[in-house]
Amino acid sequence: MNFKLIISVSRSLLMARLKQTLIAAVGVTFSITMFITLLSFMGGLNSMLDGLVLNRTPHVRLYNEILPAQHQPIDVSSDYQGDYNFVSSIKPKNERPDLRNSGAIIRTLRSDKRVLGVAPKINAQVFFNVGSIDLSGVVNGIDVEEENRLFTFSDYVIEGDYMDLKNTPNSIILGKGLADKMLASVGDVVQITTSRGERIQLKVVGYFQSGLQDIDKVQSYASLNTTQKMLGVPNSYITDLQVKLLDMNEAPAVAKEMQATFDVEAIDIQTANSQFETGSFVRTLISYAVGITLLVVAGFGIYNILNMMIYEKMDSIAILKATGFSGKDVNRIFITIAMTIGVVGGIFGLLFGLGLSAIIDQIPFDTQALPTIKTYPVNYNPKFYIIGGIFSLVTTYFAGYFPSRKASKVDPVVIIRGK
Amino acid sequence: MEQTILEAKDINKYFHDPVTVQVLKNISFSIHKSEFASIIGKSGCGKSTLLYILSTMDTDYEGQLFIDGQAIRGKKEAELAFIRNEKIGFVFQFHYLLNEFSVLRNVMLPGLKLAKQSEKEIEHRAYEKLKILGIENEALKNPNQLSGGQKQRVAIARALINDPLIIMGDEPTGNLDKKNSQIVFAIFQELAEEYHQSLLIVTHDNSFAERTHRIIEMEDGSIIRM
Ligand SMILES: Nc1ncnc2c1ncn2[C@@H]1O[C@H](COP(=O)(O)OP(=O)(O)OP(=O)(O)O)[C@@H](O)[C@H]1O
Numbered sequence: 077m078n079f080k081l082i083i084s085v086s087r088s089l090l091m092a093r094l095k096q097t098l099i100a101a102v103g104v105t106f107s108i109t110m111f112i113t114l115l116s117f118m119g120g121l122n123s124m125l126d127g128l129v130l131n132r133t134p135h136v137r138l139y140n141e142i143l144p145a146q147h148q149p150i151d152v153s154s155d156y157q158g159d160y161n162f163v164s165s166i167k168p169k170n171e172r173p174d175l176r177n178s179g180a181i182i183r184t185l186r187s188d189k190r191v192l193g194v195a196p197k198i199n200a201q202v203f204f205n206v207g208s209i210d211l212s213g214v215v216n217g218i219d220v221e222e223e224n225r226l227f228t229f230s231d232y233v234i235e236g237d238y239m240d241l242k243n244t245p246n247s248i249i250l251g252k253g254l255a256d257k258m259l260a261s262v263g264d265v266v267q268i269t270t271s272r273g274e275r276i277q278l279k280v281v282g283y284f285q286s287g288l289q290d291i292d293k294v295q296s297y298a299s300l301n302t303t304q305k306m307l308g309v310p311n312s313y314i315t316d317l318q319v320k321l322l323d324m325n326e327a328p329a330v331a332k333e334m335q336a337t338f339d340v341e342a343i344d345i346q347t348a349n350s351q352f353e354t355g356s357f358v359r360t361l362i363s364y365a366v367g368i369t370l371l372v373v374a375g376f377g378i379y380n381i382l383n384m385m386i387y388e389k390m391d392s393i394a395i396l397k398a399t400g401f402s403g404k405d406v407n408r409i410f411i412t413i414a415m416t417i418g419v420v421g422g423i424f425g426l427l428f429g430l431g432l433s434a435i436i437d438q439i440p441f442d443t444q445a446l447p448t449i450k451t452y453p454v455n456y457n458p459k460f461y462i463i464g465g466i467f468s469l470v471t472t473y474f475a476g477y478f479p480s481r482k483a484s485k486v487d488p489v490v491i492i493r494g495k
Numbered sequence: 496m497e498q499t500i501l502e503a504k505d506i507n508k509y510f511h512d513p514v515t516v517q518v519l520k521n522i523s524f525s526i527h528k529s530e531f532a533s534i535i536g537k538s539g540c541g542k543s544t545l546l547y548i549l550s551t552m553d554t555d556y557e558g559q560l561f562i563d564g565q566a567i568r569g570k571k572e573a574e575l576a577f578i579r580n581e582k583i584g585f586v587f588q589f590h591y592l593l594n595e596f597s598v599l600r601n602v603m604l605p606g607l608k609l610a611k612q613s614e615k616e617i618e619h620r621a622y623e624k625l626k627i628l629g630i631e632n633e634a635l636k637n638p639n640q641l642s643g644g645q646k647q648r649v650a651i652a653r654a655l656i657n658d659p660l661i662i663m664g665d666e667p668t669g670n671l672d673k674k675n676s677q678i679v680f681a682i683f684q685e686l687a688e689e690y691h692q693s694l695l696i697v698t699h700d701n702s703f704a705e706r707t708h709r710i711i712e713m714e715d716g717s718i719i720r721m
């Protein structure tokens with residue numbers, strides 16, 4: 077096949093209608109630009125919002141749920157084996173909410189190859205005493221260094237040094253909202269009542285802000301030691317183990333396995349945060365829908381241009397056929413024109429899309445809620461560019477398909493007779 | 496007996512719109528190599544229709560057609576395009592040049608399509624053909640910068656580029672004034688006498704027809720003299 081000739085004829089036809097073809101190409105460029113920008117921005121937004129929760133959520137959380145016993149004594153009794161036994165108002169027995177044998181579990185987990193790290197945690201319900209008012213809140217006892225390594229704790233400490241939590245005995249970092257309610261500033265001492273009625277005084281060494289108001293209003297952090305002392309429990313007392321895996325997608329399987337092995341409750345991140353994935357999914361879907369709509373509109377532009385060109389060039393098509401070009405050749409000529417518009421428009425679209433995303437990336441985005449974000453988030457995922465490129469080619473191909481077929485079917489006799 | 500290059504056997508052609516009419520009735524004749532034949536007849540007698548069939552562009556007919564010994568009926572569209580490209584040069588009443596290309600490029604196009612030679616050689620040949628027709632100086636112009644007579648000569652050069660078996664013309668001088676008609680006709684004669692080119696030309700001008708080797712006269716879709 078003589079591609080050089082096809083391309084040369086296509087180019088001449090294209091040049092003869094340069095203005096219109098340029099406009100058609102600009103349509104493609106515009107839609108691809110918007111497509112890339114939209115997806116990059118949405119992608120950035122998605123990972124930011126996901127990060128807000130997911131970065132600080134353990135992939136698997138091990139804890140001890142206080143539940144009534146699964147089997148009541150009557151179930152075991154041989155006298156009533158064949159009967160249905162109804163026991164109402166079952167209550168859990170007095171059990172401590174901590175993980176038994178936590179030391180051994182931590183050691184086992186840390187030697188597991190799939191595990192990136194384990195951060196132990198104590199969850200303690202407390203009251204913060206402000207004058208005569210008690211505010212309910214939570215003290216999270218954490219292993220400061222491990223918490224920072226796995227969940228970038230320091231990113232959210234907006235005032236004070238997170239390491240003070242470890243270095244200063246009896247210290248606490250308060251949620252910004254909580255500190256505001258208590259009018260407590262760094263250096264102040266706050267009084268806390270535990271659920272068993274014991275009172276303890278802790279020194280405020282910083283604030284943290286997670287970006288989720290509900291959390292910032294009730295949560296606070298202290299070191300494991302401080303919390304254990306506050307609760308009057310031994311060193312081994314741990315209520316939660318936060319496990320971070322190398323591959324987040326393994327979480328459900330690993331959770332199941334741990335639940336069986338250690339005889340504790342285990343919840344994976346996917347189950348705990350399914351609504352976030354739905355949100356990301358919907359946002360991505362909308363971006364794709366808008367992008368594809370733009371492309372389809374651009375496709376109609378190309379379709380129009382080609383139809384017009386074919387209408388104008390009937391004589392030329394007839395003479396090409398009369399002098400030995402086959403229908404297939406004519407078809408190829410017009411497909412080449414369509415694809416040229418698509419490729420050129422698409423390449424510029426990808427470049428402009430990259431440029432526009434880069435500009436958005438520079439726009440300051442200051443929000444109280446998101447201490448780590450300084451500019452609008454943008455995700456430069458090459459996947460968007462590949463999809464955008466493929467889409468531009470596919471739409472232009474289909475936009476060119478029908479006009480080209482029409483051109484290839486032109487009967488030279490009809491045209492020549494018509495003169 | 497000279498070699499037959501084109502042979503029509505019992506060709507019948509009907510148009511069905513608006514009512515079925517037979518425009519060609521049992522047309523049978525043949526053209527020999529180096530023959531310069533003309534077709535004459537009253538307007539509407541079916542000359543153009545016959546020529547479109549002979550040039551393989553119209554495939555909707557009954558009967559047999561042989562070009563260079565090959566049966567044409569039943570061939571695929573792409574095969575017919577190839578035969579037109581290689582063996583037939585066509586000159587229309589209107590020049591039908593492509594305004595997107597220079598004169599030279601217009602002449603070259605069928606040669607580039609055939610691609611039997613390199614682009615350089617085809618360009619060289621195109622110049623030669625333009626020289627035969629006396630318009631080599633216009634080679635780099637755009638077709639719409641030429642006069643009607645010049646355009647028609649470019650069209651003839653284009654028809655010649657692949658050294659076709661036969662050149663067919665449907666009133667190639669029909670759109671030209673007397674002087675230009677004479678020039679074009681002189682060219683056809685020169686091609687026939689000096690280059691032994693086979694030609695089959697439809698014309699209204701009986702004085703031109705008289706000067707061809709052979710006159711085929713049609714009436715009401717039939718050949719009445721040949
Ligand atoms: N597409 C068509 N549908 C129906 N009838 C047609 C069609 N094309 C041509 N005809 C008829 O066929 C007959 C032959 O037409 P044709 O064009 O071959 O005549 P012609 O001999 O070339 O005439 P002229 O010398 O005026 O060019 C005419 O009567 C014409 O009306």
Ligand SMILES: [Mg+2]
Nearest residue numbers: 542543544665
């Ligand atoms: Mg006619």
